[in-house]
Amino acid sequence: xxxxxxxxxxxxxxxxxxxxxxxxxxxxxxxxxxLSGFHIDFTQKYRTIDGYENIVFKDSWNQQxxxxxxxxxxxxxxxxxxEEHRDPDTSSYEYQKIVKKANAKFVWxxxxxxxxxxxxxxxxxxxxTGTTDDEDVYYKVYSIDDxxxxxxxxxxxxxxxxxxx
Numbered sequence: 001x002x003x004x005x006x007x008x009x010x011x012x013x014x015x016x017x018x019x020x021x022x023x024x025x026x027x028x029x030x031x032x033x034x035l036s037g038f039h040i041d042f043t044q045k046y047r048t049i050d051g052y053e054n055i056v057f058k059d060s061w062n063q064q065x066x067x068x069x070x071x072x073x074x075x076x077x078x079x080x081x082x083e084e085h086r087d088p089d090t091s092s093y094e095y096q097k098i099v100k101k102a103n104a105k106f107v108w109x110x111x112x113x114x115x116x117x118x119x120x121x122x123x124x125x126x127x128x129t130g131t132t133d134d135e136d137v138y139y140k141v142y143s144i145d146d147x148x149x150x151x152x153x154x155x156x157x158x159x160x161x162x163x164x165x
Contacts, residue, residue, distance in 0.1 A: 046152035057160040085109040102142045
């Protein structure tokens with residue numbers, strides 16, 4: 001009889017440990033989601049871009065800045081020299097390059113990288129479903145050297161401003 005009681009206690013203690021670990025994981029994920037400002041993207045494609053750590057996103061509503069990280073976007077200090085690049089000059093070299101070579105449509109922002117190797121741009125894609133205005137926003141980097149386009153972040157109605165410092 002004593003042997004069954006000991007096995008039962010071992011099983012209960014394992015269940016408590018598993019339950020505790022589950023709670024800790026949920027809390028950690030909650031903290032990550034909170035710190036990222038609910039801007040989550042696990043792809044990490046941005047790591048292929050030289051100088052990606054200098055790309056800054058800004059929420060125009062609360063003036064909060066974000067940077068790319070392993071779990072998407074994370075809050076960062078506000079950047080004093082942040083420039084808004086809304087409504088790009090359609091005759092500019094950068095705009096013409098992404099429209100022709102990257103096949104971009106509905107371009108909202110265009111920002112060349114400081115070293116001139118990349119063009120960061122924001123593309124808004126409208127998916128009219130009839131009952132709502134659905135708009136997906138894609139933050140992409142076009143490589144002038146090899147002609148590739150990398151989506152570094154995307155989100156449903158994630159209208160963030162971008163700048164490359």
